[in-house]
Amino acid sequence: MGFKLSTLPDRQNIWPWLLLAPLAIYLALFFLVPLVEVGIMSVTEPPPGLANYERVLTGSLYRKVFLNTFGTALLVTVCCLLVGYPLAYLMSTVSKRAAMAILLLITMSFWTSFLVRTYAWMVLLGNNGPVIWLMQTLGIQDPPPLLFTRFSSTLAMVHILAPYMIMNIYTVMQKIDPSLIRSAESMGAYGRSLFRHVYLPLTAPGIANGSVLVFVICLGFYVTPVLLGSPREQMAAGLIGNQIEQFLAFGLGSAMAIVLLVVTLIILGLYHRRFGLDKLYG
Amino acid sequence: MNTFIRWIGIAVVAFIAAPLLIVVPMSFSTAASLQFPPPGWGWQYYQAYFSDPSWLRPTWNSVFIAAMNTLLTMALVVPATFALVRHKFWGKSAANLMMMMPMAVPHIVMAIGYYSYFGELKLVHSKLGVILAHTCLSVPITFLVLSANLKGFDRTLERAARSLGATPRQVFLHITLPILRPGLLISALFAFIQSFDETVVAIFISGRNAETLPRKMFDSIREEADPVIAVISTLLFAIVFAGLIAPSVIKLIRRMTAKTAQQR
Numbered sequence: 001m002g003f004k005l006s007t008l009p010d011r012q013n014i015w016p017w018l019l020l021a022p023l024a025i026y027l028a029l030f031f032l033v034p035l036v037e038v039g040i041m042s043v044t045e046p047p048p049g050l051a052n053y054e055r056v057l058t059g060s061l062y063r064k065v066f067l068n069t070f071g072t073a074l075l076v077t078v079c080c081l082l083v084g085y086p087l088a089y090l091m092s093t094v095s096k097r098a099a100m101a102i103l104l105l106i107t108m109s110f111w112t113s114f115l116v117r118t119y120a121w122m123v124l125l126g127n128n129g130p131v132i133w134l135m136q137t138l139g140i141q142d143p144p145p146l147l148f149t150r151f152s153s154t155l156a157m158v159h160i161l162a163p164y165m166i167m168n169i170y171t172v173m174q175k176i177d178p179s180l181i182r183s184a185e186s187m188g189a190y191g192r193s194l195f196r197h198v199y200l201p202l203t204a205p206g207i208a209n210g211s212v213l214v215f216v217i218c219l220g221f222y223v224t225p226v227l228l229g230s231p232r233e234q235m236a237a238g239l240i241g242n243q244i245e246q247f248l249a250f251g252l253g254s255a256m257a258i259v260l261l262v263v264t265l266i267i268l269g270l271y272h273r274r275f276g277l278d279k280l281y282g
Numbered sequence: 283m284n285t286f287i288r289w290i291g292i293a294v295v296a297f298i299a300a301p302l303l304i305v306v307p308m309s310f311s312t313a314a315s316l317q318f319p320p321p322g323w324g325w326q327y328y329q330a331y332f333s334d335p336s337w338l339r340p341t342w343n344s345v346f347i348a349a350m351n352t353l354l355t356m357a358l359v360v361p362a363t364f365a366l367v368r369h370k371f372w373g374k375s376a377a378n379l380m381m382m383m384p385m386a387v388p389h390i391v392m393a394i395g396y397y398s399y400f401g402e403l404k405l406v407h408s409k410l411g412v413i414l415a416h417t418c419l420s421v422p423i424t425f426l427v428l429s430a431n432l433k434g435f436d437r438t439l440e441r442a443a444r445s446l447g448a449t450p451r452q453v454f455l456h457i458t459l460p461i462l463r464p465g466l467l468i469s470a471l472f473a474f475i476q477s478f479d480e481t482v483v484a485i486f487i488s489g490r491n492a493e494t495l496p497r498k499m500f501d502s503i504r505e506e507a508d509p510v511i512a513v514i515s516t517l518l519f520a521i522v523f524a525g526l527i528a529p530s531v532i533k534l535i536r537r538m539t540a541k542t543a544q545q546r
Contacts, residue, residue: 020366120304
């Protein structure tokens, strides 16, 4: 064949760059510039300097909000795990048809907008809603308010984020070779020890994937905590939104945003080094 | 132990399903606010939604913005994905990371950035601004879906066409594109849904002129909890359900028509 070998390396070098260039320029203009602007605002508005960061990192309100954010994200992750692991296990043990039906439900929940699911919890837990109605029917005189509390926002976030956890764990469980379990049983591993020494380590990658994903999404969650949570126990994203919308405190909001971003990137960075980011959402 | 885990699993199924199902009866309620059990049944909130411009305008805005976002995202991401999957070059892993970055940054952070940046560019409160912002946020998921498809592509088909005398252009149009079409459609769908569902950035930059449906829903839930939201939730839910069910229904119909054809 008459390929000119001398021109090949050149063509190969320029092509990928030409194909990538439009997107790279676009992301630079409409993703990186606004992101950098947040960083700039955090040190220039209103006073040039690090005063905003000093306030965000040492002020008692901000510390409380960040601790609350971390605590909530951790709680939601653990709950998602407690809820997701048994369901994924159920799916991998029932018949194929039943597993498909459950998978359909999970996928449906996954594709239903965050807002719709948040609203659904508002209906369920509202003062005239079915849960309170059920409690009253059962004879509980003064049911405690459920809505606009830490409880309602945490519950809704677990519901919203559980599909991420379930799908990650289920994918791993599906791939487990049943002969591994059988051989472990034949060597005398049963019940708890089979789970601890064989099943749990085999499903660990799914647990890691799901947990990182849920934790990171939860850290930056805006919609659900703002709509369902207690105004006195805000999470970081909600407070950032407040600074911008109500107080027009762009510097302070930006400094909080940068702290949130750095924490998120550190977690994802550690994950990336260990497993590779593209695996996370695959 | 096993049965215990199973029972928990079944309880979780109920936990996942209940909130999805509750909005459907609520949308047919006649109550002026959230009330369970509903005092009566009717279509009134469906009529309210389909006759109220303050709900229809955001719906249309969202469809328009999501469609434009899909076109722009695909125009940018498709060539870039070809470069990243099919070529080896210096800086490739950095480019890969660049594609994923918008997924790693919390949306509230980007919302502040766009609020101030688009303010300077006079793009705040405009559909163009929302489209430009959403396109950045749609890049990672579109890229992930498309690159998974492209990695599974059997390149011997292209080489075969080439050896039979097709030009690179012909190969691309008649071999590569048709085979890749399902992957392209699915990644475009992901881009569309990403934009259609995006709430946080839209809350901060869409304003009254480019108000999207999620923004309108967010405001409405925060202020008055208008029962029309139950209608929209039911409709959105029905669309998702139809979309998920559609492939198996089509398969079933095909199988049945094939059977009747055989019987003849």
